[in-house]
Amino acid sequence: xxxxxxxxxxxxxxxxxxxxxxxxxxxLNFVVFVLIIALGAxxxxxxGGVGGQFSFGxxxxxxxxxxxxxxxxVRYGLNxxxxxxxxxxxxxxxxxxxxxxxxxxxxxxxYFALVTLAFAEVLRILANxxxxxxxxxxxxxxxxxxxxxxxxxSRAAFLWLALGCVAxxxxxxxxxxxxxxxxxxxAVRENEDAARALGVDVLAVKLKAITVSGALxxxxxxxxxxxxxxxxxxxxxxxxxxIEVLLAAxxxxxxxVLGPLVGAFTLHGLGDLTKxxxxxxxxxxxxxxxxxxxxxxxxxxxxxxxxxxxxxxxRAAAQPAGGRA
Amino acid sequence: xxxxxxxxMRFGGLVAVSGASxxxxxxxxxxxxxxxxxxKxxxxxxxxxFQAPSAGRVAxxxxxxxxxxxxxxxxxxxxxxxxxVQPFAGLNVRENIAVGAYLRHAxxxxxxxxxxxxxxxxxxxxDLDKPAASLTVAGRKRLELARALATEPLLLLLDEVLAGLNxxxxxxxxxxxxxxxxxxxxxxxxxxxxxxxxxxxxxVHVLARGRMIAQGAPRDVCADPAVIEAYLGKGAAGRIEAxxxxxx
Numbered sequence: 001x002x003x004x005x006x007x008x009x010x011x012x013x014x015x016x017x018x019x020x021x022x023x024x025x026x027x028l029n030f031v032v033f034v035l036i037i038a039l040g041a042x043x044x045x046x047x048g049g050v051g052g053q054f055s056f057g058x059x060x061x062x063x064x065x066x067x068x069x070x071x072x073x074v075r076y077g078l079n080x081x082x083x084x085x086x087x088x089x090x091x092x093x094x095x096x097x098x099x100x101x102x103x104x105x106x107x108x109x110x111y112f113a114l115v116t117l118a119f120a121e122v123l124r125i126l127a128n129x130x131x132x133x134x135x136x137x138x139x140x141x142x143x144x145x146x147x148x149x150x151x152x153x154s155r156a157a158f159l160w161l162a163l164g165c166v167a168x169x170x171x172x173x174x175x176x177x178x179x180x181x182x183x184x185x186x187a188v189r190e191n192e193d194a195a196r197a198l199g200v201d202v203l204a205v206k207l208k209a210i211t212v213s214g215a216l217x218x219x220x221x222x223x224x225x226x227x228x229x230x231x232x233x234x235x236x237x238x239x240x241x242x243i244e245v246l247l248a249a250x251x252x253x254x255x256x257v258l259g260p261l262v263g264a265f266t267l268h269g270l271g272d273l274t275k276x277x278x279x280x281x282x283x284x285x286x287x288x289x290x291x292x293x294x295x296x297x298x299x300x301x302x303x304x305x306x307x308x309x310x311x312x313x314x315r316a317a318a319q320p321a322g323g324r325a
Numbered sequence: 326x327x328x329x330x331x332x333x334m335r336f337g338g339l340v341a342v343s344g345a346s347x348x349x350x351x352x353x354x355x356x357x358x359x360x361x362x363x364x365k366x367x368x369x370x371x372x373x374x375f376q377a378p379s380a381g382r383v384a385x386x387x388x389x390x391x392x393x394x395x396x397x398x399x400x401x402x403x404x405x406x407x408x409x410v411q412p413f414a415g416l417n418v419r420e421n422i423a424v425g426a427y428l429r430h431a432x433x434x435x436x437x438x439x440x441x442x443x444x445x446x447x448x449x450x451x452d453l454d455k456p457a458a459s460l461t462v463a464g465r466k467r468l469e470l471a472r473a474l475a476t477e478p479l480l481l482l483l484d485e486v487l488a489g490l491n492x493x494x495x496x497x498x499x500x501x502x503x504x505x506x507x508x509x510x511x512x513x514x515x516x517x518x519x520x521x522x523x524x525x526x527x528x529v530h531v532l533a534r535g536r537m538i539a540q541g542a543p544r545d546v547c548a549d550p551a552v553i554e555a556y557l558g559k560g561a562a563g564r565i566e567a568x569x570x571x572x573x
Contacts, residue, residue, distance in 0.1 A: 180427045180436070187424040190413035197373065197407070198476055199399030199428040 005174060007258060012167045019156035028155040030272060034264045035162040036223050040241065041248035041260030042169040043216030048246065049254030050177065051209040052189025054109070057116030058217045058245050060098060060123050063236030065091035065218025066225045070139045071132060080150035084222040091218020092211045099210035103203055108192075117242070124237030138232030141225060150226045162223050166261065169216050173257045176212070185209050186255075217245060247289065251296050253303030266304050267292060326351040326511050327372070327480055332381035334367050334535075341367045343535040344381070349480070354502070354512040356526035356543065358519075360556050363532040365515045366408055369484050372513075373405040374398040385480065399428060402479035406469040406486055408515070412457035418444060419453040421468055425475030440475055447471045447501055463494045474505065481505065483514040487521050499524055519547075531555065 018031055040062055048054045069087035072078040078086075102115045127133045134140075145151045152158045176182045184205045187195040192202050225231055235241075245260075252263020270292055271285035278284045300307040327349040334342040342364040349355045357365050370376045372383055374395035382391045390398055404425075413421050422440035423433075430436040444450050447467045452460065457468060466486050473481060483502070487495050499521055506512055516522050522529060522543055529546045531539040533555035539546050546552055550562035 178433055180431050180433070183420070183424055183427055183433075183436070186416065186420075187413055190415050191411050193375070194407065194411040194413065194472070195424065196375070196395045197399060197405050197411075198425040198472060199396050200424070201396045 004178065005171065008167065008170045008174060011258060011261065012163060012170070015163055016160065019159055025155060028159055030268065032155065032159050032162055032227060034268045035159065035166050036220050036227065037244050037248055037268070038261045038264035039162070039166050039169055039223065040217045040220035041245040041252075041264055042166070042173060043213040043218075043220065044245040045249040045254060045256075045260045046173060046176070046185075046216065047209050047213035049249050049256070049259060050173075050182065050189065051185045051206065053103075053206060053210070054113045054246075055116040055210075055213075055242075056113040056246070057098075057118070057120035057242055058213075059237045059239065059242040060116065060120040061091045061095050061214040061217040062221035062224070062241045062245075063120070063123060063127065063233075064094045064214075065221030066231050066236045067127060067133055067139075067221075069222045070141060070225050070231050073141060074139050075132065079148060080226065081148070084150065084219075084226070087222045088215050088218045091221065092215035095214020095218075096207060096211045098214075099207045103206045103210075117239075120237055120239070120242060124233050127237055128233035133233065134231075136232065138230060138235075141229040141231075143229060151229075158227060162227075165219055165223060169219070170257055170261070172212075172216075177257060181205065181208060189255075220245075247293060249303075251292060251303055253305030256303070256305050259303055259305055262304055326386060327513065328384040329368070329372060330382050330384070332368060332371055332378045332383070334364070334371060334376070335379045340535055342371070342378075342532075345532060345535065345537050346381075347530045347537065347540070349511055349513050350528075351511055352506070352509065353527050354506050354514065354525050356522045356529040357513060357515045357532060358517070358522060358529055358546075359532035362534075363555075364535040365532050366484060368532065369405065369482055369515060373403060373482055399476055399478075402477075403482065404473035404476045404478035404480070405482040406466075406473050406484055408484040408488070410462075410465040410469050412460070412465055412468055414456075414458040417454055417456050418449055418460070418468060418471075421457050422449075422471045422475045425472040428476045440471075443471050443475045446504070447474065448497070462489050463491075463498075466490065467498070470501070474510075478510060480511045480513065483512060483516075485515055485517060487516060487518045495521060 015031070019028065022028065040058065043061065044055060044058050065087040068090045069083040072083040072086055073080055098116065098119050102112055107115055128136055143151070145153050184195065184200045187198070187200055188202055188205050196202055221236065248263035248267055249260045250263065251267050252261065253259035267289060271288050274288040275285045296303060302310070329345065329347045332342055332345045333340065345368055347357070357368070359365050371378045374393055378391070382389055384390065385401060385403060390401065413424065419437060419440050422443055423436045426436040426439040426443070430439055441453060444453055447470050449464065449467050449471055452464060460468060470486055487498065490498065495518060502512065502525060526543050529540065529543045530537060531546055531552050538551045538555055539549045553562040553565065
């Protein structure tokens, strides 16, 4: 059983060592940002990749996590750790609510995607209008470095914190995939009627998945807040984050535990490289994103990890490849 | 064990099933036959809880289950196969069957052990690691059967598990179904392959245009003029009888 956790241990260990090899602030910023996206994408992957329910509105969970945490700290002076826990809980609750409304109505496929997008947009417009979120001016978290405030002087420390969250998310997802719940979730993705005939409570399984998914993505929102110390409606509930988490999971390999992490690094790595070489052209990194997505959809529907596994199996055709990642 | 009483199912103006009743005693293999479009599969989906009937009730083990959803019925011990096979195409055979086994076994190791046991029982033991999508038609039918069996049902609803198989494959699978019954599972099967119905069923119900037109031992039912006419058209029974009389 422990063997299935080895790839997670290896990749987490590798990333943990980065601050020892690289000290450039730009590089560390890059890794922290990618880790935050990866955590959000793990949430998307559980619902969309493993469960086959494609959400286009994970911003709803990301933003709720971030806003709840920010409001509790700024308006009520709550401790940052407790605020983060509350943010994750409320993110999960919002996810359950959206799931309850849309899954109970039997929405699937593009209908589900559109409804989640609509929920996120409604939240964005509300957050822009009501006073408690600071409206269009946003919320600024006071700079007050200290472990209790979840703010660190060194970027390396924050990197390890984010990595710890990512690692916890990876272990949770691996554990789910090997459990009864995971098997039922995959069954729901593959064929709902067949799953129902085998005694799977489809609605309950979907609700469980979207709740855990929302919690993970909300955690990413909380980390974002603690790192950048600023929030407005377009950051928290903007379409950008919904697309980021979806792309990372798709590009890395949807349904695979390590997919979102690999995808986030691939996407942003390529985007940043393109910017380095053609920095003069604004938006060139976004063009690179688009290209990568088209290539993945056309030639590697299993994502980067799926492609690697396929090449590996082909090369070592004689011996069975450890295809699970 | 199963009591279906006066089930009527309307789809808009179309009455697919009209006042159909049947009962399945514990430990029996009961057949449900009838011409295409008679409403057999509709009746099955109602018994399995995939559709709510317009009228009538379904009782299982003395308990009224008419309002219970499909997954609850599976927990109570009703398993069904699909006429058009519904494999989890992205999973391998072991994982497919394990989804069924997880119903009664929470732990992965137990569910997988159970899945392997069931796979061997239906003759899929060598295909455990194959993707479900790569199975032949006969293999997929066996997989349907295996998944349903893995839920450890009391009542198994088989919807044309033999359709599309060649004669030697049918010969292979008949003893498998018999063995399942001998293990104490009650079976209700829709089947067009009369060879199998004659071999397996102790009792047969005939559904035609949504109504139950006959029931009894397979041999008696096949000789019933109403049944012959339902398949071959009005007056067919009379013409056959006349033909036999003139031959004699």
